[in-house]
Amino acid sequence: MVHTYHVTGMTCSSCEAKVKSALMGVEHVLSVDVSKDENAATITMEKHIPLDKLQKALPEKYQMTAIHHNEVTEQAKSWFATYKPILLIFMYITLVTTLVQLTNHHFEGMQWMRHFMAGFFLVFSFFKMLNLKGFAESYVMYDVIAMRFPAWAYIYAFTELALGIAFLVNFNPLITNSITFIVMSISIIGVLQSVLNKKKIQCACLGAVFNLPMSTVTIIEDALMIVMSGLMVFYQF
Structure with a gap:
């Protein structure tokens, strides 16, 4: 350029x-x-x-x-170029989960969220598994647990895979959503600290495959999972 x-x-x-x-x-x-x-x-x-x-x-x-x-236009193009992988992933998951609802007689919000979260965790864990060591090295730089207990970075990748499967097969919704709420709530703490402190580090959400900077996009990603799991826990009662 x-x-x-x-x-x-x-x-x-x-x-x-x-x-x-x-x-x-x-x-x-x-x-x-x-x-x-x-x-x-x-x-x-x-x-x-x-x-x-x-x-x-x-x-x-x-x-x-x-x-x-034009600076505004160039910055917008740069932003979309940087976050294109994660935007495409969210678009594909949203499209597929919405198409599934077309097979129902009416839109089921809880089922849509369950399928969305299954797709989210399965896809994101897949990219982490492509280079598990690279993901762990990036994750320990900002996650509050992984910084003190590095093995958690490896456990976290498999936790995402397990949650994706659990959402897909609808395994004990209360337990699955409760674990998701807790895990993502802890995860977002390190993300918030990094963004607020303006640390220029790589986001490990897609493992080490894509060089995505830590930003508000990461916060939105984690917050979305927290809100969805929280809503589904709420509706269990």
Whole structure:
């Protein structure tokens, strides 16, 4: 990805060097071409980098503005590109569980949630199993239990698999949903701490297969499971 920016404040070759050096230090920047005569900087990057992040890297003397692209549009495209795998998974699971309901005479909300959670846990555990060691190494970086008891990272992957099967066969709904509520409630604590502290670490939700950053998407994912399991526990009484 290549973007060109208008840069003001450059008056000499030394300014060119300072701007280039500062921008090259930004994560995901591959190369930078700077021209004081054209007041421009052309940046080649691995993925779109927000303008405010580039600006923060520069001394206050220099100001950057986008020339040929819209920042809002580019950031939206970057967000969807980053989270495309998890968005597709949720879309597929939602589609399949909704299609199942077409075989019923009426929409059954509890059954829909049970099937959704079965699909969620089975798919997510599958990706963790592809590289169990890689998942465990990422998970211990933020999970409150795994940080103290590393073996929990491995146990957690198999717990997700077991929960997926339990939801699929409708095994003792009260026990299954109660365990889900407890496990996901504990899991979200580490996620919240990481996001609130702005830690730049990899989310282990899809194992080590995809490099997904820890973000509000992870919080929503865990919170959704907590809400669904909580509702189903509530309706057991």
